Amino acid sequence: MILFTVIEVAFYISTAVTLFILLLPSQYEPKRRGSGNDSNEPKTTAQVLVLGDIGRSPRMQYHALSIARGGGQVDIIGYAESEVHPDISSHPKISVVPIPPHPRFLQTSNKLLFLLVAPLKVLFQVFSLWWILAYSTKPAKWLLVQNPPSIPTLAIASLVCFFRQTKLVIDWHNFGYTILALKLGDAHPLVRVSKWYENVFCRSATAHLCVTNAMASVLRKEFGLKAPILPLHDRPASHFQPILEERKREEFLLSLPDAAPVRSLLKEGKAKVIVSSTSWTPDEDFSLLIDALCHYSEVSSTTNPQLPAVLAIITGKGPQRQMYVDRVSRLQKAGKLSKVTICTAWLSTDDYAHLLASASIGVSLHTSSSGVDLPMKVVDMFGSGLPVVGWSKFEAWPELVTDGVNGKGFGSSKELAEQLVDLLGNPGKLEKLRDGARDASSYRWDDEWAPVAGKLFGLD
The missing domain is CATH 3.40.50.2000 (Glycogen Phosphorylase B;)
Structure with a gap:
């Protein structure tokens, strides 16, 4: 009985080892040629x-x-x-x-x-x-x-x-x-x-x-x-390119279905477009932008009526999207965003590149869980010649953005609102940052x- 059990165990072990060997993944063999023609072999x-x-x-x-x-x-x-x-x-x-x-x-x-x-x-x-x-x-x-x-x-x-x-x-x-x-x-x-x-x-x-x-x-x-x-x-990849002619930037923005609520203001130069790309995750706190836009709307409706209206286009997909969409809807009904229109969009590769090149300001909400990573969205914005305002309270931020040259940093919703008021209210400052962003676009992937x-x- 004991001998039979030992033989049985040995059989199962040998079978398992054999199957393991037979099912091992095939190895990479650089000398194996599939076509027999060296000129067709990949490097x-x-x-x-x-x-x-x-x-x-x-x-x-x-x-x-x-x-x-x-x-x-x-x-x-x-x-x-x-x-x-x-x-x-x-x-x-x-x-x-x-x-x-x-x-x-x-x-x-x-x-x-x-x-x-x-x-x-x-x-x-x-x-x-x-x-x-x-x-x-x-x-x-x-x-x-x-x-x-x-x-x-x-x-x-x-x-x-x-x-x-x-x-x-x-x-x-x-x-x-x-x-x-x-x-x-x-x-x-x-x-x-x-x-x-x-x-x-x-x-x-x-x-x-x-x-x-x-x-x-x-x-x-x-x-x-x-x-x-x-x-x-x-x-930035090659498809992110600045659009130098203001007329072409305006034409693209007017063609967007999301621009319908402010189309007449865009034609008259009384509205500006800001864009933010987010993954709608906890390391990008979208409430920072919502609170800043509420403050901007209040300032532009009361103390500084010369400020342009804002169309904020938010691109991306992610788990917290619907939560923030519902919050924006409540704020709009309450009249907290009277000078601001917020819409979400998922664009094709080409349309996204054109949007970045046509907008006035890009916003980065990436707060960095580690402090040593950087948001790629800012790279794409620079590739399109778009100046950026972004969350800057982490170690690696200066590796990407030179403050006052191609973008501005903020550390709270209040600071973000102040940056938007300052830049949208002073076209000369904004154009200087756009020049810096265009310079940053010259170095490619x-x-x-x-x-x-x-x-x-x-x-x-």
Whole structure:
């Protein structure tokens, strides 16, 4: 009986080991040629992974485009929820690999049911990522991963890269644990576990890219990373361009359906457009802008009637959108926004670029959970020659904006209101900032990417 049990156990173990070996992901083999024609071989192969909507991840799309334009073959992997950059969908060297959405039975707003389905959603996401990275896509030389989100991305990416002999590169946009701390607080056990997880699994990377010098310093000093850490600042892509002729800017604004309530004022020069792009998340407190616009409306209706009316166009999608839309509606009914019209919009890539180039002021509400990341929306605004007012009370802000040259900073809704009153009431000051923003637009994404990431990937 004992002998039979030992043989039985040995059989199951050997079967499990055999299946494990047979199901191992295929390895990256640079010497294998699919076509037999060297001239058709890409200079490199890469996978670009974002555990989010590809269409709302411009930096990762720019990475994919730069690799492809440099002669590489790229799979860009993520959720296909919105329109991607048109050059992504048309480029012959880029394949979009969608991550499947959660099944309907795992999608619920019921809090009690959420506790039951949440673990199943995580398991589904883990399986989907593993299957795509390990089996349904061909092995690549490089895997470029956006962080955050770090869970479960970093663990799965590290394991896949180990088996496939792929080089892992992490592109740090922020830290996952600091974003979690916005909800739970710095001392929460889950925040500590998240920081430990991020610290452990990032160590398998061959190299690290990050959006600021300040972030690179944190990775070196607090994370103690030994692999190369390469700051790669966000820069505008080529489709963000200033529109120099005021007549063309006005024509575009008048063509927008959202401009209908103030169209006559725009024609008469008695209204200005401000634009803000937000992800409607806790690290972008939209109430700052609402309160500032209420104050602006009061000042322009009482003490300074010469101020123009304002059309505020807010672009983006996110979880807190409806909450703020309802609040704006209540304020409008109460007469708190008599000189201000606020509307939300989701625009095509080209229309968004034209809106930035045609508006008078861009507003950034990004408050930075870590203090060392930067909002890419400001980069796009500068690329379009749009001066910016933004939340400036964090360490990395001066790496992007030179106060009084291409933008202005604020640290409260009162300060934001004062900036809007000052700039919209003084066209000369606003035009000076616009000149500074146009100067900032001259340095582009490819100029930044080629000597840093291009050199890393062997495409310089």
